[in-house]
Amino acid sequence: MRHIISILMENESGALSRVAGLFSARGYNIESLTVAPTEDPSLSRMTIVTTGSEEIIEQITKQLNKLIDVVKLIDLSEGEHIERELMMIKLKAVGPDRDEIKRLADIFRGRIIDVTASTYTVELTGPGDKLNAFIKAVDGGSIMEVVRTGVSGIARGERSLGL
């Protein structure tokens, strides 16, 4: 099962490697990992997308909680939540493709953020599967470059991860 674990941690140098090291040392999967400071510069917020059986996920959350730098964490997948990922995708856009790409970008509510005579760069935000769908929709041959940030997530409603 796919889980999104959201972590509030001390914004210390080395904190990221503790998390990354934990995953590699114990053989857990990481699909994506994003991290940045919060409104309180002493805290970082990290989102990890991982997969594993219920037992593995339980161990992952326990082991993460055990890290001294981890202040709090929640498994977002246990409740309603929103996940977003940003993608920038550079596409060859010549001839009739130019219109086609523009139309596709509109359908997916993407924005064209850079243009040359032969390329378009499209910015797209959404849940991971929406980005996947866009990649699938464009002609594979025209993709020059894909840059994705990895998933960030937040719980819906009152539920929040704070001090």
Add this chain to the structure above:
Amino acid sequence: MIRRFRLPLTGSGGNVELSGGEILVQFLKDEGVEFVFGYPGGAVLHIYDALYGQDEIKHILVRHEQAATHAADGYARATGKTGVVLVTSGPGATNAVTGIATAYMDSIPMVVITGQVPLPVIGSDAFQEVDSVGITRPCVKHNFLVKDVRDLAETLKKAFYVASTGRPGPVVVDIPKDITDPKVRIPYTYPKTVAMRSYNPVVKGHPVQIKRAIDLLLGARRPMIYSGGGVVLSGAAEELTALTRRLGAPITNTLMGLGAYPGTDSQFLGMLGMHGTYEANMAMHECDVLLAVGARFDDRVTGKLEQFCPTAKIIHIDIDPASISKTVKVDVPIVGDVKTVLQDMLKILEKEDARLDEVALKKWWEQIEQWRATDCLAYDRDSELIKPQFVIEKLYEVTRGDLYLTSDVGQHQMFAAQFFKFDQPRRWINSGGLGTMGFGLPAAMGVQLAYPDQKVACVTGEASIQMCIQELSTAMQYHLPIKIVNLNNRYMGMVRQWQEFFYEKRYSMSYMDALPDFVKLAEAYGHVGMRIEKPADVEGALREAFELKDRLVFLDFITDQTENVYPMIEAGKGHHEMHLSNRELA
């Protein structure tokens, strides 16, 4: 580039200005540290200069940094206090890693101070630079790199706090050389308290869970208690003993838990697991309620997971939530400190004046006595060769059990665990989780320093002892009258045993040619050496050795080369599938 600045004196005028090196030394004094086990080098010279000419902190100069960590570890295991190590950067730190990992696996409180190259050159492959924080990250509870001398005292306080609370463990504090610069002086006050928003170990068990545990226990017809190192770490031997007696249930200890329940008591079934007793393992297999206390369901203990306690409901008390349901799913988890939780359980039992079903319990004990009658630890007492088990039995007799016994790793370790009866916690000191050969002698040094008037022995093998043999020199320097009991079978016995069983006796590299003459070796270091070759001489030699109260004695017992450790459960088999000597039993 060396930073040369003086920080202004702040606020409270009474404060003295100290350099980083002096702050470290003063902090250790304020923290009540007695011994620092260490070895000097470039990156820690400022610190060694600050240690010079004072005698409140006793610095023990080892002969190899690995030994510094094991000695601090032995000290910590025997006393319950945090062991302290000081080593230099680069090779000093890497030599310490084995000992740090050893302490980590067995949850031993330790603070290791490593020197580092000066901050401005970190990352430039400077002389004796290694990323100590990176190298030790997977085998510490936490580690720190000090980047500002103003953070030093607080960081050290956090290190001691983290190391010794919750599930204990080693903490590394990496200190760049410029942080201890004698020219940079700042005001120092001892940070008495520490608060960390990200670290708050749970101590008190949840009352609802405790109640559920008690109900389950009271309904048991075939109860069993399985307790481990957590009871020793928590200082809960008394509570465990009270609860066990109160319930009238059988109890087994892991290798790490020996001594937490009196080894001579009739409710004690001996150690469990791979080399555990027949009665302990069978009782695990047949019990209907299992109370696991401060034990972590290690694979040497559980054997094949699918066959672990197949008919039991399991209660598990542990301070580390990650230990609970890690390998074996439990029915009633209780997160908390063993001592506190057991006290709460005892209170409820007293109040309710509740007892187990007497008839069922009697039947259960009858069954256990039948298993016990197998006498699974029997060995050939008429042998003309010295049997290792015999030496341990005599060691127990001669000392009447009043001994701190450290061990190395191998067959001798298992024989000691099986044949020495530990009635008190913190008396049996060995590397269980990492299984580090070379642990025994330096650990014994730490114990002897903590308790100069107590008897301390180290049981070892001719292979293990050579991994830290250089410490005979340290033991001489500090007059540590340790008794080394070398069960010399001229084999890496534990390896040979596996090769005999699982590799058709192809003894690949488990035999060491050119063993030293241990008697002469001991003498070369200034100690007393004895070689014992006949069973009849074993007891006399031990008595003589312990009468030499102020000398280290190296007792080289030439033992039966082919002796194996029984019972044995092969890796991946169930508790009921034990080998008992060469007879099979299932």
